Amino acid sequence: MKTLLLGLAASSALMSGAWADMLDLEKDELTFGFIKLTDMAPLAIAYEQGFFDDEGLFVTLEAQANWKVLIDGVIDGTLDGAHMLAGQPLAATIGFGTKAHIITPFSMDLNGNGITVSNAVWQEMKPNIPVGDDGKPVHPISAKALVPVVDKYKAEGKPFNMGMVFPVSTHNYELRYWLAAGGLHPGYYSPDNITGQIGADVFLSVTPPPQMPSTLEAGTIYGYSVGEPWNQQAVFKGIGVPVVTDYELWKNNPEKVFGITAEFAEKYPNTTKAVVKALIRAAMWLDENDNANRPEAVKILSRPDYVGADYDVIANSMTGTFEYEKGDKRDVPDFNVFFRYNATYPFYSDAVWYLTQMRRWGQIPEAKPDAWYDAVAKSVYKPEIYLEAARLLVEEGLAKEEDFPWTSDGYKIPTPAGDVIDGIAYDGKTPNAYLDSLPIGLKGDQAVQGIEVKG
Numbered sequence: 001m002k003t004l005l006l007g008l009a010a011s012s013a014l015m016s017g018a019w020a021d022m023l024d025l026e027k028d029e030l031t032f033g034f035i036k037l038t039d040m041a042p043l044a045i046a047y048e049q050g051f052f053d054d055e056g057l058f059v060t061l062e063a064q065a066n067w068k069v070l071i072d073g074v075i076d077g078t079l080d081g082a083h084m085l086a087g088q089p090l091a092a093t094i095g096f097g098t099k100a101h102i103i104t105p106f107s108m109d110l111n112g113n114g115i116t117v118s119n120a121v122w123q124e125m126k127p128n129i130p131v132g133d134d135g136k137p138v139h140p141i142s143a144k145a146l147v148p149v150v151d152k153y154k155a156e157g158k159p160f161n162m163g164m165v166f167p168v169s170t171h172n173y174e175l176r177y178w179l180a181a182g183g184l185h186p187g188y189y190s191p192d193n194i195t196g197q198i199g200a201d202v203f204l205s206v207t208p209p210p211q212m213p214s215t216l217e218a219g220t221i222y223g224y225s226v227g228e229p230w231n232q233q234a235v236f237k238g239i240g241v242p243v244v245t246d247y248e249l250w251k252n253n254p255e256k257v258f259g260i261t262a263e264f265a266e267k268y269p270n271t272t273k274a275v276v277k278a279l280i281r282a283a284m285w286l287d288e289n290d291n292a293n294r295p296e297a298v299k300i301l302s303r304p305d306y307v308g309a310d311y312d313v314i315a316n317s318m319t320g321t322f323e324y325e326k327g328d329k330r331d332v333p334d335f336n337v338f339f340r341y342n343a344t345y346p347f348y349s350d351a352v353w354y355l356t357q358m359r360r361w362g363q364i365p366e367a368k369p370d371a372w373y374d375a376v377a378k379s380v381y382k383p384e385i386y387l388e389a390a391r392l393l394v395e396e397g398l399a400k401e402e403d404f405p406w407t408s409d410g411y412k413i414p415t416p417a418g419d420v421i422d423g424i425a426y427d428g429k430t431p432n433a434y435l436d437s438l439p440i441g442l443k444g445d446q447a448v449q450g451i452e453v454k455g
Contacts, residue, residue, distance in 0.1 A: 022055065022056045022274075023055070023056075023270040023271075023273060023274050023392075024270055025055075025056055025057070025268075025270055025271050025274060026267065026268040026269070026270055026271050027080075027268045027271045028056055028057055028058055028271070029058045030057060030058070030059050030060070030080040030081070030271070030275070031059070031060045031061075031062060031078070031079055031080055032059060032060070032061055032062070032079060032080060032081050032082055032083070033061075033062055033063075033064045033070045033073055033074070033079040033081075033082035033083065034061060034062070034063060034064065034070075034082060034083040035063070035064055035066070035067065035070060035083060035208075035209060036063055036209065036210050036306070036307045036308055036309075037083075037112075037209055037227040037228065037229075037230075037256075037307065038112065038227065038228045038229055038301055038307055038314055038317070038318055038336065039083070039108055039109045039112045039227055039228070039255055039256050039336065040083040040108075040256075040301075040306070040307070041109075041282070041286055041297055041301060041318075041336075041338065042108050042109075042258075042279045042282040042283050042286065042338060043061055043083055043258075043279070043282070044061065044282075044297075044300055044301060044306050045282035045285055045286060045297060045300070046059075046278040046279055046281065046282035047059055047061055048300050049281075049282065049285060051277075051278035051279075051281040051282055051285075052275075052278045054278070054281075055274035055275070055277055055278050056274065057271070057274055057275065057278065061305075062079070063305065063306075064079075064082070065208070066166075066208045067084075067085055067088065067165065067166040067169070067208075068166075070082050070083075070084065071084065071088050071092065071098065071102070071259070072098065074102065074259060074260065074261060075092070075098060075100045075102075075261065080260065080264060081258060081259060081260040081264070081275065082258070082259055083108060083256055083258065084102075084104070084256060084257050084258065084259035085165075085166055085168060085169045085170060085256065085257075086104075086107075086170060086254055086255065086256060086257045086350065086351075086354055087166075087168030087169060087170065087172075087173070087354045087358070088102065088166075088168055088259060089102035089103060089104050089257065089259045089380045090168070090351060090354050090355060090358070090376065090380050091168040091358070091363070093376065093379060093380050094355075094364070094376060096168065096358065096363050096364070097167075097168070100261065101261065101262040101263070101379070102259050102260070102261055102262070102380065103259070103260060103261070103262050103265055103379075103380055103381070103382050104257035104258060104259050104260075104346050104380060104381055104382065105258070105260070105265070105272060105276050105346060105382040105383075105385035105386050105389070106257065106258040106275075106276050106279050106280070106344055106346060106386060107254060107255075107256075107257050107258075107343060107344050107345060107346045107347070107350065108255065108256040108257055108258055108279075108283075108338070108344070109255045109256055109283075109336060109337060109338050109343055110252045110253060110254060110255060110334070110337040110338075110340075110341060110343045111245070111246055111247045111252060111253060111255065111334060111335055111336060111337055112227050112228055112246070112255050112256075112317075112335065112336050112337075113170060113171055113174060113225060113226065113227045113228075113231075113245065113246040113255065114225070114226070114228070114231035114242040114244065114245045114246065114322070115174070115175055115178055115223065115224070115225045115231075115242065115243055115244050115245075116212075116216070116223055116224055116225075116226070116231045116234045116240045116241065116242045116243065117146075117222060117223035117240060117241060117243055118216055118219075118222050118223060118239065118240050119238075119239060119240060119241065120222075121146075121149055121222050121223060122240070122241040122243070122325070124148070124149045124152070125141075125145045125146055125149055125243070126145075128144070128145035128146075128147075128148060129141055129145045136325075136328055137324070137325070137328075139244070139248060139324070139330075140244050140248035140249070140421055141243045141244050142181065142182045142421070143178050143179050143180075143181060143182025143183070143184055144182040144183060145182070145243075146179075146182060146184065146202075147182060147183055147184060150184060150201055150202060154201075159203045160201070160202050160203065160222060161202075161203050161204075161205065161220065161221045161222055162175060162202055162203070162204050162205075162221055162222060162223045162224055162225070163204070163205060163206070163207035163212055163215060163216075163221040163223070163224035163225070163226075164204050164205075164206065164207070164224065164225045164226075165206065165207065165208065165209050165212075165225075165226055165227075166206055167189075167194070167196060167206065167363070168354075168358070168363070170246070170253075170254075170255055170256075170354075171225040171226055171227065172196075172204065172225070173354065173357040173361075174225055174246050174249055174250075174253075175204060175224075175225035176204070176357070176360075176361060177249060177250075177357070177421075177422075178225075178244060178249055178421065179201075179202055180422075180438070180439070180440040180441065181421050181422035183440075184201045184202050185199055185200055185201045185202075185440055186200055186201070186202055186204055186361070187199055187200025187201075187202075187203065187204065187361075188200075188361055188362040188442070188448040189361055189362040189363045189448070190362050190365065190447075190448040190449065191365050193448075196361065196362075198362070198448055205221070207221065207224060209226050209227060209230050210230065210308075212224045212226045212230045212233075212234075213230060213233045213234050213237055213239060213240070216234060216239055216240050217237070217239045223240070223243075227255070228314070228317045228318070228335075228336070229307060229309045229313045229314045229316070229317065231317075232313050232314075232316040232317055232322075232323060233309060233313050235316075235323050235324075235325075235326055236310070236312070236313050236316075238326065241324060241325050241326075242322070242323075242324050243324070244421075245322060245332065245335060247332060247334060247335060248421060249420070249421045250415065250419065250420050250421070250426075251415075251419040251420075252334065252337065252341050252343075252419075254347070254350035254353070257346065258275075258276075258279060260272065265382070265385065272385060273385065273388055273389045273392065274389075276385060276386055276389035277389045277392060277393055279344070280339075280344055280386075280389060280390060280393060280399065281393065281398060281399075282338075283338040283339040283343065283344045284339050284399065284403075286338040286339065287337065287338050287339040287340050287343075288339075291319065291320060291333070294315075294318050294319045294320070295315070295319065297318060298311055298314045298315045298318050298319065299311065301314050301318070302314055316329075317332070317335045317336060318335075318336055320332065320333040320335065321335075322335050339403075342404070342405050342408075344386070345383060345386060345404070345405055345408070346381040346382060346383050346386055347381065347383070347408075347410060347411065347412050347428075348374065348377040348378060348381055348383075348410035348411055348428065349377075349410070349411040349412045349427075349428025349429070350381070350412075350428075351376070351377035351380055351381045352373045352374070352377050352428040352429075352431050353426060353428060355373050355376060355377070355431065356373070356431045356434055356435055359431075359435060359442060360435060360438060360441035360442055360443075361441065361442070362442060362447075362448040365447055365448065366445075366447065367432075367444060367445045367446075369432070370429070370430060370431055370432055373431045374429075377410075377428075378410070381410070383408070383410050387404065387406065390403075390404045411428050411429055412428065414426060414427035414428075415427075424437050424438060425437075432444075
């Protein structure tokens, strides 16, 4: 647990005159939750660098056991806000799982995930993977290389099990996307079967992020999709090989968000803006001067009360490299992005992509018109709050005018086909056309009624 010392913080701020232009906070003592992943970094940095303090906020950061406990804490008020899976505010708002109106005024990062397989599975995949002139596997590695392995397991009567962190996690949708792009069906959800394994070639189940390596080592799963540092941990432990990063799946894809209840934002509007201001400054700090602050960030994150993994494990990805097979370390400067490319702006198009994946795999059981996707995105993602906070930072001389998309309509330009592993472009303004373009998955009026459906 990390708690700011109220008296010391107040004294320091008063001495410096930092409170002169502070917002009139409705609530200044806050508790935020997080999961032990490197992409919780904006919260840690906002705390450690005093950005919360500068806003007059006295913050406690508390690690949570899993994503369910975390969102329940935000809903019941035990937590004022949290580092969340992007799918969690959307799922809660539409009533998939716990029903609650959760919003996000801040996107925490881009990229940051990977898909890892066991050493044994990797050895079976390798003959199916092209090799470059340097003798190393050519990336990105398609799930087509996994098809013969899965077929072999089927022939032997063994289910091919893989782990992901939560049913509405990016990791679930990215793993499903990778598998489907290679011709492997990851299974459907239905209202009466929430396993997500209906008609599956590969069986996905939930494993909390820090437990991924040990679960892989135990042989319970043969691979997993997770955020850092738990892919690199498998390499360091010598138990697995990351085969693809989400940057290779979808260049600069959205990842975590900062989530609060709509009620919190309505009741404490100035507090909400102050929190977003501090988080924007933290994201800027993490990316400034070509990631010059990342080694210091890694030291902070390696502490037990944050991520608690070895410095070298966290540094492997946070400082712009990524190690695949042991010794195959490659430059991936944008593996973790916290501020570049408008990473912190909560784009409606990001929300729509998550909703399309919920529909694709049956978590949204019925067809919805394009207008529905737009309306849900706008009820959850709140760029207007973000821009109000950004404007204050610019006026205070703490941020640059040109660093924010003031004139955006909330939708990114369409993602070109070349930036996605299956070569299928994505336009957030036409979600149903996008769903129709995906070879595997529900589209149109298709539904899953507890039986196998392959789209």
